Structure formats: C-alpha cells, structure tokens
Amino acid sequence: MIMVISLYQLYFNQSSDNQVNVGFVESENLIRDLTIYPSTIPENQLLRIHEAEELYRSSFEDGTFFGVTNPEKLVKLVKHAWQWDKNAMPYYYKLVFWADSYDEKGKEYDIVMMSFNEFMQKYRNQLVDNAGNPLSEPDIFKSIKIRGYLWDKFADLKYPYFAYNKSFSYAPRRFDEQGMTRPSPDEQLEKSIEYLNYAIEGGYHCYEALTARILFQQGRQYKDQKYEQLNKLTEYRRALKSDDLKQAIDYAQLMAEHSSIIGILRMTEAYFYGLGREQDPVKAYAWSLLSDYAKQKITEIGNNLAWHAYQLPPVWEYNKQIQQRLEQMLTPTGKQAALDYLEILKTKIVTWDYNEWRDQIDDF
Template structure:
C-alpha cells in the first residue's frame, strides 16, 4: 500500500472521528438546552409518562374564580385566533394563565387550547409582527405569581394529550357545567348515515347525555333545546336529516320515554317558547294537539300554532335575523301550516274566537324576541373550586 493511500485513510478516519465528536457535542448541548428550558416552552407530550391525574381544588379564593363567560372573554381578548394568531392583550393572558395554573376549572380548557395551537400562534404571529406565545412567556413569566407573589408552576398535567380524555370527563362527572355541557352534547348525537339521515341512538347513550345536560342546566346553561331533543327522540335531534329538511314530530317520541319526562320536556319547550323559540312553540302546539305532555285541547293547540306565525312576523319586523336559524325552519312552517289547516276544518267559530283570545294572552308572555341570544346565555352562578 502506498504512502499516499495510507495518508488518505488516516485523514478520513480523523474526519469521521471529528464528525462523531461534533455530533455528540451538539446532542449534549441540545439535551441540556432543551431540558433547562422552562416547562412553559415544552410542547404537549404524547408519550406515556408518569402523570398525576389528581383533580385539585383551585387555590384561588372562591369569590375570585372566573365565571364561564369571563374565562371565554379573557381568551378572546388575549388572542387573535382568527387572523394573525398572536398575543393581543398580554394582561388578559397573564390573568388567564394565572387562573389556569391554579386549577381554575373554567380557565383550564382555554389554556390547554393555547398550548395545542402554540406553534401556529408562534409562526403566524411572527409573520404578522404579532407577539408570539413564546415571546410572551419570556417577557411576562415573572408576572405569573399567586396572590402572595409566589411564582406559579404550570401543572404538569397540561403537557399530556390524555388530559382531554381523562380530566375533561372527570370534570364533567364532578358537575363542572362547562365540561358537562360539552360531554352531554357530544355523546347524545349519533351522527348521520351515508344518506345524510340521523342515526338512532341507544337509550343508554341518550340517558347519559341527558344526565350531563342536566348538570349543565344546574350550572346556568340554557341547553333546553338539546336536552328535550335527547329526551323526546331516538335520534337525539329535532331533525331527521343533516340538511334540516325533515323535522321529527312529537308523535314519534321514543317509546321508552316515561310520562313524567314527556311532560317535563314540554315544560322546557314552553320555557323556550316564552323566549321566542319557534321549535319550542311547535312542541307545545303538538302537545295540546295530541294530548302528549299536556291535556288534549284543540283550542289551545290552534292558539299556539297562531303564536308561531305571530313570532315569525314580530321577529322579522324587528329585523332580527339572528333570533333563530332561519335555514332550519321551512319544515317547521310547513308542519305548522298543516296543523292550522287541519284545526280550522274542525273548529267552530266560537272555538276559533276563543283561540284568538288565548293567543292575545300568549303574546304577553314572550319575554325575549331573540331566542338565540337567550339560548347562548349562561346564568351567573358561584363557580366551584
């Protein structure tokens, strides 16, 4: 072997050794840099790590805990999550994180959402000159303290992707209303088949949904529309199809429904009707027409059907197009017209006049002409720690 060949091999060996040493050094530097970074900068971890899933009470005084709407507004003020994906209001974000890190249950899901979208916030925020979440944490980390000024530590559970599947369920079981509403809404609807028709749900699944929606109701939610759909119909929905072309009729109520629950569902429908719900008005109309959940009374049934027309006219006069989902209502108007036509053929003039008199009484009981606004409201209540 020539001298030049030996020299070349020697040089190659040295280069390989240098490359290996360089890679090792880079790996060590990366390891220490990564692990010395504050937990705030670590991504949500997907691996199975030892995790404490204890649900701790909040250390924040009860009278300072965030209401459901309050937490939602803080999140909306803190971020532009529609266009620029950056921190908009650092003070709001500081408050939200302080509450989330101290186990304020209404703040926790919003902080978890933030971590899930953090990379998107960072990249889009930089592109548009917005403050990224990473930059925010560098500048405002020292403000994340409790009422006594002690530095807060992010609960480790936020870094597990199992949080939604486990803690969210446990929060719902403990009757925290925000979590109960989401769980009840999610499990009580069995989606659509290949033809776009709503699949029937098993009774046990509907009953589970009803349980959680009742928890939400106790916590201030106005989720009556979803609740009575689960109570009344095997599909868990007021409509038979995904395009809202066919509405379920009260006569198609699920056979396992108890008579007391049928009456209760109509009580809830009447409460919805008093806030100008067209679906609520229809259900009460049907109740009197068929004697389901109400006494059989065709005069009252006719009056309620006329109230539906009055509500539609009143809402349109006010230009309030957001008072109900207009695209869902053509089958309601069609069915209501069928009922009216049927009743007009059997009611005598005196009965029709009695219905008109009762209609005037019903008109005075409408509390709100924006049903969607009322439906989306959450009554104020004292949050649980």
C-alpha cells in the same frame, strides 16, 4: 385520588422558573399528580364561563395566525388556570395545544405577535398569586393524554363547560348516504341527557338540544342533514316514560316563552295530540296562532330572532297543517276562546330574541 401515569407521557419541559419551553415531548417513568384540586382563588374572584372565553379570545389568536395579542389579559388567564379555576383551565389547555403552531409568516403581513413560548419567558415572573407567591403549572396540564381524563372527570363533577361538551360525544351527528340522521341507542341518549342536565344546572340554556335528546331517537329536532324534514312529536321515542315526556314539554314551554319557534310548535303539538299536556284544541289553536305572530315579529325585526332562518320552513308548514285541522274542529266560540288565550300567551314572552337567550350562560 392520586393516579400514576408512567410510560411515554407527553408533557411540558420546563427548563427553569424564568425560561419555559412550552410544548409536548415524550419522556419516561414520570409520576404525575393527577388529583383535581379546589381552586385557591376566592369564589367571588373566579372567572365566569363567558369571562374565561373572552379572555382567551382577546389574548391569543389561533385562527389564520397563532400568537399572543394581549399579554396582560393572557397573564390573568394563565394565573387563573394555574390556580385551578375550572372555567379557565380548558382555555389554558387550548393555548398549550397551539403553542407550537406560531406562524412566522404572520410577520410578512405586518401581523406581529409573540409566540406563547416568548410570552412565557417574558412574563413568567408575573405568574403569582394574590400574595405575590410564584405559581407553578399543575401536573395535570403536562400531558396531551390527560385531556380525555381531565374533560371526563370535570364533566362528572358537573362543571357545566365540560358537561356541555361531553353531552355531544354521546349523540354525535351521524348521517347515512342519503343525508338522513342515524338513530342513537337509548343508552347513549340517556348519557347525553345526563350531561346536558348538568350543563343546565350550571347556567347553560341548552334546552333545544335537551328536548331533542329526550324526545327523538335521532337526538335531533330534524331527521335530515339539510333541515328539511322535521321530527314530529308523535314520533317520540317509544322507550320514553310519561314523566320524561311531560318534562320535555315543560322545557319546550320555557323555550317558547323565550320566543323559540320550535318550542312554540312543540306546545301546539302537545295540546293538539295530548302528549305531555292534556289534549286541548283551544290551547293548541292559540299556540299555533302564536307561531304566526312570531313569524310576523321575525319579519319585522329582520330574522335576528329566528331560531335559524334556513330551518324554519318545515316548522311553518307543519304548523299550518295543524292549524287548518283545528279550524275545522273548533266552533266560533272555541276560536274566540283561542284568540283570547293568544293574548295571554303574548304577555308571557320574556324576549323576542331567542338566539340571544339561548346562547346566554348564567353565572356559575
């Protein structure tokens, strides 16, 4: 598909192959090729998501000062982006966005970095493919207006980086004057779920966000901005189908098996209330005891595996409430059965560092 954008486009002005002035300027009557092409790089040489991010972080500074910190790494990033490596492209676009923000004041602090324009002029001849052929910047990068088009199309094509970021545009964090989360329409939640599923297919471990979108009208695990009021499983979206509820609990179990505190709580709730699982007080009690065990592990390791330490008090409190009710319900035999099942659950924990697993991205 070829799309035409003609009037008042913002674009890069390239004066020659060896001199490139990077920056967005206005022009008229330009015909751009906005086709999204397959990469010309062999599949086994394409950057993984985390590799592309690391190349960007280690080659360009866009914080207090702006400039190139490692030209060799930046050459690699640009070469991949210009050859349609989808994981490199958003970081190249970010480079272009910051190109005119080079801060000369950095030199006053002995932070000497070259600007992106200087980099392009000095290293333009190194931007070649594996056969040594000069590369050209794809048209799709040459307009700041293309960002929305680029991001949306890549998200719809199920590229995980873009799908992950797109998912949050449908379930933004919106709070009222009292700091309570505003509910999201079902249609927006379903679109967010769609893109989160694309991201998971591409290696993201974003089950925490996904279960919140599936289960709750706010699209979040908490009702408020300060993380003091937890959404309870009994408050699930009434439009939710039973199969979707079960799937959400399946995801919660996966989180729990990687030591997610909120995942463990959802499993306790699921068996206690019979939501997404058959009602089973013995298993509910075992999961609640696993939460206590996880709390102990968090203390031993120093909170480095906590879901988020400041968010956990409402989880502990609610877990204790359910646990006390179960203790009144169960016979000594039932409690012993729960203790036996607890030992089985402990063996199913893949890692006690949930944060590390949550932030991992599998190869794509």
